Amino acid sequence: MHFEFNVEGGNFSKAGAASSQLKKILKQLNVDPKIIKRIVVALYEAEVNIVAHAYHGVIFIDIDTEKIEIKLVDEGPGIPDIELAMQQGYSTASASVREMGFGAGMGLPNIKNNSDELRITSEVNKGTTVVLITYLNS
Amino acid sequence: MKIREVVELLNAKVVSGHQHLDASVEYCFASDLMSDVLTVETDNLLLLTGLANLQTIRTSEMSDITKIIFVRRKKATDEMIRLAVENEILLIECDYSMFKTSGILYSAGLKPVY
Numbered sequence: 001m002h003f004e005f006n007v008e009g010g011n012f013s014k015a016g017a018a019s020s021q022l023k024k025i026l027k028q029l030n031v032d033p034k035i036i037k038r039i040v041v042a043l044y045e046a047e048v049n050i051v052a053h054a055y056h057g058v059i060f061i062d063i064d065t066e067k068i069e070i071k072l073v074d075e076g077p078g079i080p081d082i083e084l085a086m087q088q089g090y091s092t093a094s095a096s097v098r099e100m101g102f103g104a105g106m107g108l109p110n111i112k113n114n115s116d117e118l119r120i121t122s123e124v125n126k127g128t129t130v131v132l133i134t135y136l137n138s
Numbered sequence: 139m140k141i142r143e144v145v146e147l148l149n150a151k152v153v154s155g156h157q158h159l160d161a162s163v164e165y166c167f168a169s170d171l172m173s174d175v176l177t178v179e180t181d182n183l184l185l186l187t188g189l190a191n192l193q194t195i196r197t198s199e200m201s202d203i204t205k206i207i208f209v210r211r212k213k214a215t216d217e218m219i220r221l222a223v224e225n226e227i228l229l230i231e232c233d234y235s236m237f238k239t240s241g242i243l244y245s246a247g248l249k250p251v252y
Contacts, residue, residue: 016196037202041176044200101172101189110177
């Protein structure tokens with residue numbers, strides 16, 4: 001199964017819409033609720049990152065019997081130092097993002113905790129690609 | 139503890155999810171930071187927060203949290219209530235501070251997450 005969702009940068013009123021859709025799909029597929037929670041928490045953090053930092057993004061989701069692979073591709077400022085961005089507490093979020101309850105430098109570490117595989121590639125002034133893989137039988 | 143008791147103790151107002159008043163709750167987590175809420179793994183959790191916006195509801199949806207109390211006189215907007223109803227989330231508005239609300243619920247036996 002393949003799904004795609006567009007994400008608008010800066011629009012917090014729609015942030016989480018894709019994660020919400022995926023949660024409904026996984027429930028219908030009778031995926032273990034604990035695995036659903038891990039997947040949607042990781043995706044929601046990544047979706048909020050696009051809204052908070054990028055101009056536009058697309059989420060590609062592939063589901064098979066073994067795993068769920070999610071690829072988030074955004075057009076945005078990119079991440080100059082991914083290792084630094086992965087550190088707990090490091091954030092470049094704006095004041096408006098913090099007002100929404102985010103931007104504490106916890107998103108990327110939490111995505112890592114809630115996925116089995118995480119790959120981040122980024123090019124400054126071009127964009128960032130995040131790949132999350134969760135195995136359904138782990 | 140039953141949600142109905144929580145509402146009485148806090149002299150609070152239920153704004154969505156009235157059908158959950160007889161549900162029980164065991165744990166409580168108090169935070170205005172949704173990034174923190176997203177790291178909590180405990181089930182059957184009551185969220186106390188002073189952050190009243192759509193992302194509070196979305197965060198709860200993703201974290202399987204079905205009970206939220208807004209403290210410090212924060213009000214849920216119509217859009218928040220609509221999203222909460224769609225996800226069967228109970229919303230309660232309380233005039234007390236986060237500290238006072240936490241103290242009352244802790245004294246009444248709700249457990250901390252850690």
